[in-house]
Amino acid sequence: xxxxxxxDDLKKIREEALKKQQxxxxxxxxxxxxxxxxxxxxxxxxxxxxxxxxxxxxDNLSDIILRQxxxxxxxxxxxxxxxxxxxEEKVSxxxxxxxxxxxxxxxxxxxxxxVKDYQIKGNI
Amino acid sequence: xxxxxxxxxxIAENSISANADEIKIxxxxxxxxxxxRIIIQDNGKGMDAETLAKIxxxxxxxxxxxxVGLGIPFFKAAAEACKGAFTIQSALAxxxxxxxxxxHSHIDxxxxxxxxxxxxxxxxxxxxxxxxxxxxxxxxCFLFDDQPIKETLDGISLTEPVVMKYIRExxxxxxxxxxxxxxxxxxx
Numbered sequence: 001x002x003x004x005x006x007x008d009d010l011k012k013i014r015e016e017a018l019k020k021q022q023x024x025x026x027x028x029x030x031x032x033x034x035x036x037x038x039x040x041x042x043x044x045x046x047x048x049x050x051x052x053x054x055x056x057x058x059d060n061l062s063d064i065i066l067r068q069x070x071x072x073x074x075x076x077x078x079x080x081x082x083x084x085x086x087x088e089e090k091v092s093x094x095x096x097x098x099x100x101x102x103x104x105x106x107x108x109x110x111x112x113x114x115v116k117d118y119q120i121k122g123n124i
Numbered sequence: 125x126x127x128x129x130x131x132x133x134x135i136a137e138n139s140i141s142a143n144a145d146e147i148k149i150x151x152x153x154x155x156x157x158x159x160x161r162i163i164i165q166d167n168g169k170g171m172d173a174e175t176l177a178k179i180x181x182x183x184x185x186x187x188x189x190x191x192v193g194l195g196i197p198f199f200k201a202a203a204e205a206c207k208g209a210f211t212i213q214s215a216l217a218x219x220x221x222x223x224x225x226x227x228h229s230h231i232d233x234x235x236x237x238x239x240x241x242x243x244x245x246x247x248x249x250x251x252x253x254x255x256x257x258x259x260x261x262x263x264x265c266f267l268f269d270d271q272p273i274k275e276t277l278d279g280i281s282l283t284e285p286v287v288m289k290y291i292r293e294x295x296x297x298x299x300x301x302x303x304x305x306x307x308x309x310x311x312x
Contacts, residue, residue, distance in 0.1 A: 011276055013286045018280060036133070041125070046133060050244070050245070057289060061285065066283045
């Protein structure tokens with residue numbers, strides 16, 4: 001894909017994305033949430049989020065909603081990543097390094113299997 | 125925090141929590157006057173004079189999950205450690221502006237760090253906020269405004285892989301060009 005920078009190029013990108021979106025309309029969207037409070041940031045949340053974005057870009061994953069949130073009150077588990085598959089309960093992961101984020105994206109977001117090794121237990 | 129870019133991310137998170145819908149970040153590196161200036165300006169709910177007076181106290185925070193807030197005190201300390209200054213202005217229902225100045229060449233000044241990742245995190249993570257970023261290097265300036273991009277996309281997500289790539293490249297090349305152009309000015 002050629003590198004793009006003008007708004008005209010962006011319009012083309014939009015049209016292609018729109019076609020793809022119409023095909024997927026019924027499947028629902030997966031939500032990925034990263035905690036970005038002071039503690040999260042100091043613990044490396046920005047690099048964790050970057051790893052998630054890298055995976056989205058590299059594996060060309062459409063229809064993922066990325067959100068960030070403030071402090072959730074679980075400082076010792078930061079950086080925290082939460083995944084919500086369409087129609088399923090929220091799953092929270094703790095102390096997520098960029099490498100762990102890659103695995104969560106691959107196994108949970110793509111594969112639908114919760115990565116139990118990294119999961120924070122209990123109600124959050 | 126090991127980078128100024130992480131402090132910027134942290135302070136901008138305060139603006140997001142204050143329900144701002146427009147946030148402007150200005151980073152200015154002026155080697156001629158040996159100054160690095162960072163301004164984060166929002167139109168959020170702001171603070172009253174009483175809260176503002178205590179905001180640099182680590183034991184003041186608006187959050188309910190914990191009773192200490194270290195973001196602002198950390199940033200203030202970082203500036204004061206290198207002959208800089210920290211100021212914060214705020215008015216209820218108008219917004220808050222945080223300004224920090226650093227002596228650019230000071231040995232204790234943290235590196236600016238990965239400002240690109242900070243911006244991408246903010247822009248993609250909070251699509252409802254209008255982000256404006258201004259980067260100045262001596263006389264050169266790079267201005268990034270995400271509004272035209274969102275208007276052009278018209279409903280297509282910013283996290284579409286091709287869109288992400290577009291935004292990342294736009295910011296990277298903008299900062300790089302401003303730096304190159306600004307460096308030449310100093311040599312002249």
